[in-house]
Amino acid sequence: MISLENVTLTFPDGDSRVTAVDDVTLAAPAGVVTGITGPSGSGKSSLLAVAATLIKPDSGRVMIDGTDAAKLGKREAAALRRERIGIVFQQSNLLPSLTAREQLHVMAELGGEHTGPRTRRAIRARADELLDAVGLAAQAGKRPAQLSGGQRQRVAIARALVHEPGVLLVDEPTSALDRERGAEIMGLIARLTREQGTATLLVTHDLVHSGALDALVTVVDGAIVSSVDEPGLLRETAAAAV
Numbered sequence: 001m002i003s004l005e006n007v008t009l010t011f012p013d014g015d016s017r018v019t020a021v022d023d024v025t026l027a028a029p030a031g032v033v034t035g036i037t038g039p040s041g042s043g044k045s046s047l048l049a050v051a052a053t054l055i056k057p058d059s060g061r062v063m064i065d066g067t068d069a070a071k072l073g074k075r076e077a078a079a080l081r082r083e084r085i086g087i088v089f090q091q092s093n094l095l096p097s098l099t100a101r102e103q104l105h106v107m108a109e110l111g112g113e114h115t116g117p118r119t120r121r122a123i124r125a126r127a128d129e130l131l132d133a134v135g136l137a138a139q140a141g142k143r144p145a146q147l148s149g150g151q152r153q154r155v156a157i158a159r160a161l162v163h164e165p166g167v168l169l170v171d172e173p174t175s176a177l178d179r180e181r182g183a184e185i186m187g188l189i190a191r192l193t194r195e196q197g198t199a200t201l202l203v204t205h206d207l208v209h210s211g212a213l214d215a216l217v218t219v220v221d222g223a224i225v226s227s228v229d230e231p232g233l234l235r236e237t238a239a240a241a242v
C-alpha cells in the first residue's frame with residue numbers, strides 16, 4: 001500500500017517556483033493497478049518520482065507500508081527503495097553486458113544481506129520463476145541486444161519484482177512499443193499486480209490500454225481533477241480522453 005497525503009512539490013523557475021505537484025492526496029491499494037494520466041507537463045512524472053522517494057516533496061506525507069518516506073534522509077530512502085519499491089521506466093534501462101537472468105540476480109543482490117548460499121539459491125529460484133511468469137524462460141540466457149523491445153520491457157518488469165516489493169511504480173511502459181506489444185505489457189502488469197499483490201502506480205498519457213487499469217487518477221496542472229475506480233466510469237473517463 002502506498003498513499004500520498006497533501007503532497008506538494010515545487011521546482012525553481014527563474015525568480016519564482018513552478019508547482020509540479022499541487023496538494024495531491026491518493027491511495028494505491030495492494031493488488032490493484034492505479035493509473036495516473038493527464039496532459040504533458042501536468043506533473044505525472046514528478047508525482048511518480050515523489051512516490052519513488054527519488055524527490056522529496058516540499059510538504060505532505062508519502063506513506064509506504066507505514067513509513068513516511070518524505071521524512072527519510074537520502075540513505076534511508078535508498079534502503080526503503082531497495083527493499084519495498086520496484087520501478088519500471090519508459091526505457092528498460094538494462095545493463096548491456098548481462099543476460100536477462102543476470103539482470104535479476106544483480107538487482108536482488110543489491111538489496112544487501114543476500115550473501116549466504118541458501119539465499120543465493122532462493123534468489124536464483126525467484127529470478128527463474130519471474131522470468132517464467134513474464135514468458136521469457138527460454139530467453140533467460142540472452143543479452144538485451146538479442147531481445148526485442150517488448151522482451152526487454154518484460155525483463156525490466158521481472159527485475160523490478162525480484163526483491164518482492166510491496167509497491168510497483170511504472171512510467172509509460174508502452175511508449176516504445178507498438179499497440180499490440182503495448183497491450184501485452186499492460187496485461188502482464190495487471191496480472192503480476194494481482195499475483196504478487198503489489199500496489200501499482202502506472203503513469204500513462206495514452207489510455208488505449210485502460211482496460212488493464214483498476215483505477216484512474218487524472219492530473220491537470222499538478223492537481224487531481226478526477227479519480228475513478230468504478231469500471232463503467234473508468235471506461236467512460238478513458239474513452240473521453242483518448
Ligand SMILES: Nc1ncnc2c1ncn2[C@@H]1O[C@H](COP(=O)(O)OP(=O)(O)OP(=O)(O)O)[C@@H](O)[C@H]1O
Pocket residue numbers: 011012018019020038039040041042043044045046047205
Ligand atoms: N527538474 C525540474 N526542474 C524544474 N521544473 C521541472 C522539473 N521537472 C519537472 N518540472 C516542471 O514541472 C511540471 C510537471 O512536469 P512533469 O515532467 O512531472 O509532467 P508530466 O505530466 O510527467 O509531463 P510529460 O507527460 O510531458 O512527461 C512542468 O511544468 C515541468 O516543466
